[in-house]
Amino acid sequence: MTQLHPEVRTPDAPTADGTAAGDGALALDLAAVEERLGAFFDARISAASAYDPSYRRLWESARDAAEGGKRIRPRFVLLAYRGLGGAERDVACTAAMAYELLHTAFLLHDDVIDGDTVRRGRPNTAGEFAADAVARGASSHRARRWGESGAILAGDLLLHAAATVLARADTDEWTRERLLDILDHSVFVTAAGELADVALSERLGDDAPALEDVLAMTEHKTAAYSVSGPLMTGALLAGGGEDVLASLAEYGRLVGIAFQLGDDLLGVFGAEDVTGKSIVSDLRQGKETSLIAYARGTARWEEVAPSLGRGDLAPHEAGRLASVLEECGARRFVERLLADHVDRAVALLDSPSIPPALAEPLADVARSCIGRIV
């Protein structure tokens, strides 16, 4: 999944309980989301004790999977909610929690699909369970099966929970139906994007994935449930009409793509101490990024192709590839594409249906996609 690093701040808006506005309100809202997540997991870890001991461990692992995230989706829910004058912490935080559970479920299943056993720098559920099995003398094959089983089931539990948590939101019937519509669509689109991502990485389509396919995959896989869905959800809960929802949906689409373009640039040109990963990573994976898709159409492609996807690519070779990706115009192209998406996203915010209290922080978020390379 795309790492999102926006600077999401809520606007200066009074809260229903009269507490400090602005960042103080966001902090309280986020604390409430953490509290709900904590209570959610505590209750289930406790209930799991009635079953096979492995089940309690599964829920503890699911809780671990939900920890350490930046809470981007909840922030977007809350930003839209507060920005449109919403004043009921309870329902907004419930919805925010639902999207974080959804995100965690996607991470868990993503890791199974990609065969990854590490996430956020430590073993994920699949890795934890596999290590557990190895410690009990299981073969690596059996350990992997155990790990993947745990991760699939943990993801199922959180995916299911996201839907029922949202369905229980304290709101009227019409709003609940719309909330579920937005969630349904977010899940529908994300699955399409994830499938396209696997297809691209398995080279199961054409040999030369077009840039628009790479961007479409990105938009579907990440933007819908990470930006558009949460923003629309917060806006809906605050009484936003279809016009503001439509604007936020489009904003989300553009910003989601912008984030990925920024990530693609960081992946090759970003400093490791900023990104937390070495620049060889994307190149070794042979990851199908916007840079690669562009470079494929240039005369310098033959210098790139042989090294791409080589698991033993050395740092100096990665540095040379980075230079080629710059010289062939890929870097400049992607930077311009990123800037264009940001400009279009910001332009959308210039609308009578979007008050400054919402437009300003969203413009900040969009602009934060640029210049992430230090």
Next chain:
Amino acid sequence: MTQLHPEVRTPDAPTADGTAAGDGALALDLAAVEERLGAFFDARISAASAYDPSYRRLWESARDAAEGGKRIRPRFVLLAYRGLGGAERDVACTAAMAYELLHTAFLLHDDVIDGDTVRRGRPNTAGEFAADAVARGASSHRARRWGESGAILAGDLLLHAAATVLARADTDEWTRERLLDILDHSVFVTAAGELADVALSERLGDDAPALEDVLAMTEHKTAAYSVSGPLMTGALLAGGGEDVLASLAEYGRLVGIAFQLGDDLLGVFGAEDVTGKSIVSDLRQGKETSLIAYARGTARWEEVAPSLGRGDLAPHEAGRLASVLEECGARRFVERLLADHVDRAVALLDSPSIPPALAEPLADVARSCIGRIV
């Protein structure tokens, strides 16, 4: 997942639209469920066309995964609903459909967990997608990854849909909350059972799984979402109180176990033309059944152990093992245990809160667990 073969018939009860009672009403209800399922998949297959072509194929495959089932869970929803005098086809069929989507999701993920590519005698989603990849020249490793990715995502989509379909049921807020409670619990318990099943089959617990662990795993993995959940759901929708719900929950638990015990017997002693599978299957798999768990505690175990789990077990060897399982008392024990579960389930139905219109068909279902070996 356990194959369930109950004879589920609805009682003689007039329907709201005045159509024929009894089996005629069930047929109409089931037809309505099929119609809803059809419409559900048609809409999504159509919407999927807007994405990568593989996404339309994914939804077509998901629809295939939902076909060919006996609709046991919907039947239980409808049986309880009509048996308690429910007269609104729409809400009952919506709930019935949700449980069938849930069941299909579990089958899809189960097959990934078990590494199976065939279900109901034909390729499942994982198998279909894998074959697709092979046809495009992918290695078997990549094809398997593609297949599993498709099956994980298809399962996710249906698991999500089951929850939102149920959440949208046309009922009051209190009933919706209870419906979601029942669904939450069904999913929670099923995941516990599935994890325990994997643990048992991977021998990750003690070397000698106790019979009660095998039965607990069965109960959790199947009974909750296949019998208890659907019955409670139908009863709730028809206005049933907590006493009848509690009775149905316990009935479901007992009957779910009884079904598995019957399946265990069929797996070793049943005629292949009846069961659709050869008797070597369970033995070759080394499946941890009630028969095996019992035999482990007898003096004849040494004759069983070496052959169990041997993928090349010949039919005559399987026949010999079957004789040992009979002679050591395992068959008789399991048959008695099965009969005991059936008796207790039927006894539960003798309650003032359960009218004859519901008690009679449920008693028939319970008794149909016995004597399935022809």
